[in-house]
Amino acid sequence: MTNNRPNYWLVKSEPFKYSWDDLVEEVEGTWDGVRNHSAKLNLRSMTVGDECFFYHSREGLEIVGICEVSVDGIMDPTDETGKWDAVKVKPKRKFDNPVSLKQIKAEPRLAECELVRLSRLSVAKIRPDEWDLICEMAQG
DSSP states (O other), X not given: OOOOOOOEEEEEEOTTTSOXXXXXXXXXXXXXXXXXXXXXXXXXXXXTTOEEEEEETTTTOEEEEEEEEEEEXXXXXXXXXXXXXXXEEEEEEEEEEEEEHHHHHHOGGGTTOHHHHTTTOSEEEEOHHHHXXXXXXXXX
């Protein structure tokens, strides 16, 4: 049996630098500026059609929507060394009920989620069961 589900990720951005509304206004944004090796490997693993939770860090501390990888495997245009990766993403759906970090940490089934375990990681892998649960939580 083939699994037709995309891979799932979480991407973090400080809303005063680049918010969900900025992505919506741009229609397609470049996820660049990542300078962490684990996050870089996650960016490198992303493929077109993968879905990402869009998380507002520092302010809000919540997942506000879902974006989709539209272009994978590109070099980070902000990196003059050519060592860092980037992807392009498009907004897919804004959550009516954003899911806060507090809610995620309070849910025992999300204790192993990379957002909880590796809190400083700006691009994190999300398992399908975690994805489904967080989407449920966003429905209110």
